[in-house]
């Protein structure tokens with residue numbers, strides 16, 4: 001049984017884990033990454049379904065930590081595909097010599113903290129034991145795929161796949177009758193491509209989602225040149241914006257203060273430009289006033305009605321049960337147009353729900369659909385799923401999954417009280433999924449790196465949030481969310497897609513800029529809200545950590 005001794009154990013070899021390794025290794029901490037997959041890449045390793053691509057422009061959705069990397073890497077399209085992003089991540093792993101400290105095919109099953117020894121012991125599925133002073137969970141927000149508990153799934157005689165565990169060799173649907181279950185971001189990307197291969201495609205829609213056109217295209221070389229020439233400023237700007245994307249500052253104008261014509265012109269411009277962030281930041285009341293929001297929602301419904309020829313299908317596709325943007329806005333290429341094809345049928349799984357999977361296909365309350373293959377685009381146990389799957393506990397103390405039974409409790413989405421030296425990258429309670437993920441990943445890793453460096457410099461060895469600071473932060477996260485329209489939707493942001501999951505709004509929606517300032521202030525004020533202690537008798541040697 002292998003035993004590994006480290007300063008820092010990082011769980012997860014995606015964008016977060018790799019950057020953590022890069023930063024911490026440069027600070028001289030012995031660090032290793034443990035990754036369940038057979039390759040690096042996290043989300044971009046697993047989600048290989050047809051049409052998978054990023055919905056943030058690649059010039060933004062990329063690491064900013066290396067000037068050479070960001071200026072030399074060429075993105076072929078405005079929005080990179082999954083294979084290109086995976087290639088980029090592999091390039092980063094090679095370029096910065098990260099692989100020698102990445103253990104692949106290693107799924108961490110448990111992480112147990114021993115207070116007396118001040119060490120975490122991680123156990124992998126293959127029996128490897130890792131002892132580390134600090135543990136960084138870079139386990140991702142959307143990394144626990146979820147297939148609904150449909151009766152009869154095991155009896156299905158065709159092939160089925162979940163988008164988040166898609167076979168690396170791809171799936172050929174040529175000439176097949178295919179069912180796609182779900183109409184979230186993933187389904188909206190895969191449907192147009194599967195429709196081109198399948199003899200017939202049935203899309204099982206329970207809830208319609210708002211989707212905007214991507215207007216993807218080959219990278220405009222001049223635009224790329226200008227963007228890269230201005231990279232330093234743009235990256236700085238992105239860090240101060242609500243969603244972590246440059247060019248989209250905090251909006252100041254109200255939709256209701258604009259005239260209907262002015263609003264329409266604005267929405268048309270944004271629709272033609274493509275992308276989601278323009279809509280999310282077009283007016284300052286877009287995400288807080290139902291009336292303001294409805295002006296944009298109705299504009300998008302009109303576009304759907306204009307695009308889809310069959311008025312009944314168009315009406316089914318036009319979302320009416322949640323404000324636009326309160327669920328993750330989808331981005332598509334030819335999604336609504338796909339319903340004009342003769343070989344595509346939209347099945348209303350709201351009025352006639354799926355009852356079971358049969359050997360031949362899908363049985364709804366209406367009828368049976370005979371299928372050769374099913375693609376589950378049914379989402380993830382988001383934000384907390386991956387952490388709750390690992391048995392995280394303190395010897396003789398708390399168990400994280402039990403502590404979070406009523407919803408995740410964290411301070412800043414970085415740590416949870418009672419679990420010393422355990423950090424999360426983009427954990428619940430941080431902007432995470434409500435931001436450009438790489439901006440948030442870099443911010444969290446930089447904060448953790450600075451914290452560990454400060455601890456080491458000052459002879460300290462343990463940090464954990466106080467219960468009071470955590471309670472106050474959780475209250476703040478809820479209060480900010482409650483002042484918006486976000487909680488109005490049955491989204492995975494509130495855990496609504498997982499039966500029995502407590503309905504708690506998980507990401508922090510106060511904005512990337514505001515959040516970042518708060519994290520920096522907290523560190524600068526001697527890690528306000530954290531208890532820091534030296535090795536040994538914690539109670540006697542408690543000290544205040546000051547930021548370098």
Ligand code: NAP
Nearest residue numbers: 053054055148182183184185186187206207328377378379
């Ligand atoms: P999702 O948004 O959670 O959507 C899951 C879909 O499955 C929903 O339409 C849901 O319907 C449906 N569903 C679940 N259980 C069902 C059941 N029993 N019967 C019928 N339908 C059922 O999952 P996702 O599309 O995989 O997206 C998750 C997140 O991943 C996105 O929001 C986004 O953040 C990220 N993502 C990003 C990109 C990108 O960057 N381009 C691409 C894909 C995904 P209900 O709504 O009725 O529950």
